Amino acid sequence: MTGKVTIKDVAKAAGVSEATVSRALSQSPRVKRDTRQKIQNIANNLGYHPNGLARSIRLQQTHTLGVIIPDILNDFFTRLIRAIEDAAGKAGYDVLIVNTDESLAKEATALNLMLEKQVDGVIITSAGGPTDYAAILGDTPAVFVDRMPPAGVETPFDRVLVDNVQGTQDIVAQLIAQGAQRVGIINSAVSFTAAERLQGYQHALIAAGLEPDPAIEATARTDNSNVPQMTRQLLVNQKCDGLFVADNTIMEGVLRKLPELAIPTLQLGGFDDQDWFDFLPQPIVTARQPINQLGKTAIDRLLDRINGADMLPAEIRLAATTISR
């Protein structure tokens, strides 16, 4: 933090008051054209950059939104960030992104950081802990995206979510339609989406007259270290001929394990779509999430709140699209 040339320097150089410089630089009509021109030139020559901190502290708003993301290496979140940035940028807001590595501790730190930086609002993809968001956030507006804190009923926040139940149900139904008789699941460690996706999975089984079997319902660790072993367990020991995988990071582990297991006719499906799935040798059924909509909807909602809209917290569900390859 340097660039020590301040509005005072410009004022002195131009022989006017600080107020006039401020007005000139913010295009106020209350300053003569000539003066404005002169001041702008001088400011440029001096290499003046307004101090946004000072302005924000004065104006009581930063025009910055905080975004809390659990895994910046995950393509899904990268795209979500991009969508959020886009929507925010169009509305004139900057975005402060913090990655939490699915750690609750880091999430709390991130939240505090954002509050200290006085962000005007926050978008949270929760790592899924028992955090008391309302207490921490005070009256800073927040919108939850993709995941909700597990708290449950009385969440006083807006939520923009994917229809995980329906999305999963569609995929599993498709796997069965393609001939699978015994479909296992490797679920994710993220409690919120895991619960919903398990439900969709079971719905699909029951709708097809199949019985859910706890023996073929596995859960991946957060670091996915047990995925290879779970894959073998379900496909070899449990003789599943269909497999639903709850997200793209788990899918990568499964795909890596598959060749050595050499299952002849496996019906494979999973949540999250990746472009490179096009290059896979085997067929795969996936749910493509409406990422851009997710981001845009969340930002719209957040900006409404920031602008003082008086509305009840709502839950918005967006549908995923099933893609068969």
Place this chain on the structure above:
Amino acid sequence: MTGKVTIKDVAKAAGVSEATVSRALSQSPRVKRDTRQKIQNIANNLGYHPNGLARSIRLQQTHTLGVIIPDILNDFFTRLIRAIEDAAGKAGYDVLIVNTDESLAKEATALNLMLEKQVDGVIITSAGGPTDYAAILGDTPAVFVDRMPPAGVETPFDRVLVDNVQGTQDIVAQLIAQGAQRVGIINSAVSFTAAERLQGYQHALIAAGLEPDPAIEATARTDNSNVPQMTRQLLVNQKCDGLFVADNTIMEGVLRKLPELAIPTLQLGGFDDQDWFDFLPQPIVTARQPINQLGKTAIDRLLDRINGADMLPAEIRLAATTISR
């Protein structure tokens, strides 16, 4: 920007002065244990969050670093961000990331944004324009990573770069060793890396006694829209039996086109490695970049500058590793 409870409120509630609250909360030893305890409790109960803007403006430093990234959807940069965040975080710095979509205009905007936010330093992956960085940056320290502005000789900035020439040369040499007789190149639109990678490509050809041929040196557009066509051009029309591709985004386009061309024995290689290349049916030779080192080195260098280290701007080159699949 809300959270209106300030240090003044805490002071009032605690019956002490603002100064004492400030001292208590910053663990100054110059305040009685009891007082500190009491103040901390009151602050918690009130839901007090220090205003980072006010503190930064007072302390003349933000403990925030700006990072300018040209394409946040590109896996390479995502990993770079992650590496930078990691290194910065360990040193107690936050990171403000801005994506420029390879646009010079957005890059300039991003730079200004960062200066206005008073970042303590900037890491730039340049979109590669004729921008006069020195003039814009003033005395804000900056380090260039992965790419340098084209200016050339007299860059007064530190640069942390990959050895593009050697990396490319190794790959192309490997393609030739594997039997390729006529190796084409689809280069990137990014001037800096493109120039170096072309050089490495040509070196390898010459070292193998092959003649560089402009007819098989193609360049992708920034949006890669011409990649399918270039691929056909080189492999079908120009009958190349080897192909070097300058980055991972171009590689994806090539891979997408390959099946329909059905080239029997193609030796394929490219810069940037992706984990999912493991799943490709055909062999591929890639350069894995030392991303973590890149990030860490850049941050170290930047922090040294921020802390006033007096050293000449240097260019640090890191080696890429060749991976054959």
Place this chain on the structure above:
DNA sequence: CTGAAAGCGCTAACAT
């Protein structure tokens, strides 16, 4: 050990 007061850079009344 604690308080009073100045000042970081900026904008917005309120003058003139």
Place this chain on the structure above:
DNA sequence: ATGTTAGCGCTTTCAG
């Protein structure tokens, strides 16, 4: 059309 001044929330001399 421009200048004067107060104050945003914080830290830090300087006094006590």
